[in-house]
Amino acid sequence: MSKEVITKRLSTTDAKGARVFVYAARAKGYFNSLKNKIHFFLILLFLALPWIKIGGEQSLLLDIPNRRFNFFGLILWAHDAPLFFFVLAIVVFALALATTLWGRVWCGWACPQTVFIDGIFRRIDELIEGSYLKRIKSDRGPWDAQRVIKKLIKFTLYFLVTLIVTHSFLAYFVGTDNLMDMILSSPTNNWFSFSFIVLTTSALMFNFLWFREQFCIIMCPYGRFQSILMDEHSLAPFYDEKRGEPRKGLNKDKKDHADCVNCYKCVTVCPTGIDIRNGLQMECVACTACMDACDSIMSKLNKPKGLIRYNSEAGLENRKWYRPRVIVYGVSLLIALLSLTFFLQDRNPYSLSVLRQKGAPFKELKNETLNYTNFFKLYIKNQSKKTVTVHISLDQKYTTQNIQLITPLNPVVITAEDLFRAPIFIKFSKDYKFINNPQLALKFKIKSNNQYHIETVRFSLLSPIN
Numbered sequence: 142m143s144k145e146v147i148t149k150r151l152s153t154t155d156a157k158g159a160r161v162f163v164y165a166a167r168a169k170g171y172f173n174s175l176k177n178k179i180h181f182f183l184i185l186l187f188l189a190l191p192w193i194k195i196g197g198e199q200s201l202l203l204d205i206p207n208r209r210f211n212f213f214g215l216i217l218w219a220h221d222a223p224l225f226f227f228v229l230a231i232v233v234f235a236l237a238l239a240t241t242l243w244g245r246v247w248c249g250w251a252c253p254q255t256v257f258i259d260g261i262f263r264r265i266d267e268l269i270e271g272s273y274l275k276r277i278k279s280d281r282g283p284w285d286a287q288r289v290i291k292k293l294i295k296f297t298l299y300f301l302v303t304l305i306v307t308h309s310f311l312a313y314f315v316g317t318d319n320l321m322d323m324i325l326s327s328p329t330n331n332w333f334s335f336s337f338i339v340l341t342t343s344a345l346m347f348n349f350l351w352f353r354e355q356f357c358i359i360m361c362p363y364g365r366f367q368s369i370l371m372d373e374h375s376l377a378p379f380y381d382e383k384r385g386e387p388r389k390g391l392n393k394d395k396k397d398h399a400d401c402v403n404c405y406k407c408v409t410v411c412p413t414g415i416d417i418r419n420g421l422q423m424e425c426v427a428c429t430a431c432m433d434a435c436d437s438i439m440s441k442l443n444k445p446k447g448l449i450r451y452n453s454e455a456g457l458e459n460r461k462w463y464r465p466r467v468i469v470y471g472v473s474l475l476i477a478l479l480s481l482t483f484f485l486q487d488r489n490p491y492s493l494s495v496l497r498q499k500g501a502p503f504k505e506l507k508n509e510t511l512n513y514t515n516f517f518k519l520y521i522k523n524q525s526k527k528t529v530t531v532h533i534s535l536d537q538k539y540t541t542q543n544i545q546l547i548t549p550l551n552p553v554v555i556t557a558e559d560l561f562r563a564p565i566f567i568k569f570s571k572d573y574k575f576i577n578n579p580q581l582a583l584k585f586k587i588k589s590n591n592q593y594h595i596e597t598v599r600f601s602l603l604s605p606i607n
Contacts, residue, residue, distance in 0.1 A: 152414035152424065153354060161414070162280075163354055164273040165263070168410040170433025179250055180260035187253075188305070191312035191320075196526065203314050209558075215485070216558070218524060220492065227481035234474035236363075240370040241466050244377040248363065248426035254348075254356055255426060259412070261302055262349045269295045273409065299349060300342075307341045354413045358424050368423070373454035374461050378425065378432055380407075380418040380449050388418075400448050406438055407431035407449060417449055491529075492522035493585055495600050498564070502603040511545060511568040513604040519548070519565050521585070523555040529589040530554050533565075536582035536597065543570035546583075567602060 153161050167173075193200040195214040202211040208219035217224060239246055249255060269291050270276045279288055312320045315334060328335040348356060357364055371377070385401035401418070408416050410431060413424040417431045429451075436446040453460050498516045506512055523529055532552040535544065547566040555561045567581065581602055587594040 151358065152411075152416070153358065160355070162351075163412065163414040164277050165412045165414075165430070166273040166406075166409045166434075167263070167267065168430040168433040168437075170436050172429035173433045176250060176429065177260070180256045183251060183256050184260055188309050191309060191317050199316055201313060202316055204316065205314060216524065216526070218492075218522075221488070224481065224484055224488075227477050227484070230477040231474065231481065234470050234477055237370050238467065238470040238474055240367060241372065241375055241470060242462070244371060244375045245363075245367055245425070245427040246376075248357065249428035252426075254361075255412075255428065257306065258349060258353060259428070262299065265295060265298050265302070269298070296350075299346060303342050303345045303349065304338075306345065307338050310341070311337060354424075357413060357426055364423060370466075372464070372466065374464060376451050376453055376460075377421050377427055378417055378429060378449055379421065379452035379454075381447070381452075382418075385418070385448050400439070400442075400444050402438065402442065404438055406434040410434040421454075489596075490523075490525040491585075491587060491594070491596060492520070492524060493596055493598050494520045495565070495583060495598050496520070497600075503605075505605075506568070510570060511543065512571045513602075514566050514568045515602050515604075517565050517567065517600070519561075519563050521553065521555060521561040523557060523559050523561075525589065526557045527589050528554065528556045529587050531561075532586040532588070534584050534586070536584050543572050544568070544581075569602060569604070571604070 153163060155161050190201055191199060198211050198214070198216070200211065200213050202209075204210065210217045210221075236247060266276060270279055279291070282288065308320065308324070311334060315323065323331045323334055380401075385399050387398055388401040388403040389398040390403050405416075407418065408414070408431075410433070411417070412428060412430065413426060415422050415424050417425065432449045432451070435449040439446050439448055455461070496518050498518055500516070502515070504514050504516070506514055519533075521531060530552050531554075533546070533548055534551075535546050545568045547568065549563055553561055553563070581600060583598045583600070585596040585598070587596060
């Protein structure tokens with residue numbers, strides 16, 4: 142691989158702009174060992190999380206059709222949508238803060254693209270087709286029986302793993318109980334979910350088999366944002382030019398060179414095919430493979446490790462932790478966390494509303510003491526996990542006036558997470574003081590586990606005299 146190819150165009154394209162497939166060798170070392178453990182944990186967490194129950198509920202469930210969302214024991218509904226803004230803000234500011242401090246640590250250590258490709262699919266490549274040199278030789282050779290068999294086995298394993306991934310992902314939206322029923326039933330009974338699995342599996346197969354690093358380079362927006370989020374104090378894999386230059390083979394006297402022996406080991410292990418010695422590049426995902434590869438060569442040459450290491454443009458000794466953008470992102474993250482905590486604590490487990498029914502705004506009652514009636518629809522949503530008893534009454538200050546509440550059921554027993562709907566009538570006489578009491582207050586006394594909670598809903602009455 143020549144230096145001209147690396148510096149003047151993307152390392153994954155040839156002189157005509159065509160795709161050059163990257164065959165990354167596996168690096169061995171401290172960072173690779175640590176990363177393997179983290180990837181194993183993240184994959185296990187992704188697969189196991191839908192099956193973990195908290196309080197009898199799936200730990201993480203985004204039930205969009207029913208507008209019900211479980212977050213580790215906390216149940217949110219569609220009308221709690223403003224809370225999702227704070228969740229999104231927390232994710233954005235946390236990612237921005239992490240990038241400012243530690244560079245693309247998300248890309249190299251926790252991004253699903255990296256985790257699944259490095260943790261599973263590249264291992265399948267090595268298991269079936271061998272080392273990266275054997276894979277290069279096989280793909281450039283003829284389509285003989287051995288190559289066809291290996292490709293079929295690899296494709297089958299890719300397909301099975303991808304099916305597990307897509308079904309596990311679907312479990313986060315339909316629930317594990319429903320998922321098992323869907324798997325055992327005909328696809329015609331669940332066309333939408335079946336179509337989702339087909340499309341998602343096809344997209345992931347295309348990505349894992351062929352697209353791979355092109356997603357990071359071409360499609361991932363985070364790769365574009367990193368130049369805005371990072372500064373001269375952000376950590377990233379850096380090549381120590383003072384120690385490594387001139388490289389072996391780039392000067393007249395081959396014996397007179399610095400620590401870099403120009404072995405290109407750092408390039409062969411890079412999943413995006415770049416040469417880190419040419420400086421920090423957009424394609425770098427900070428996977429640390431080049432650091433482990435270089436350290437292994439330095440150890441063999443009895444030279445100090447760290448020719449390629451975590452560093453910053455300002456240098457570790459001059460690196461500043463507290464700088465304006467770190468403070469801004471940190472404070473913003475703290476505000477988002479505190480805001481979410483406050484609104485969750487202040488969140489009402491009961492949703493109550495009184496809506497006027499369609500039709501005439503009022504009805505006149507002849508030959509009765511109470512002359513008029515208004516017709517409403519009452520909605521009581523029990524968002525808690527306990528059965529409650531609700532007593533409905535007018536506020537005490539209205540009981541002495543010429544007004545009456547008529548409900549079909551009072552008190553009302555509402556089971557956990559159930560919605561109660563019922564019509565209610567308000568009858569009143571023409572002597573009702575509309576001017577002094579423009580609004581009527583309906584009081585709800587909610588009993589749960591011998592504890593009482595009072596809620597009040599205000600609404601207006603209509604008649605010819607107001």
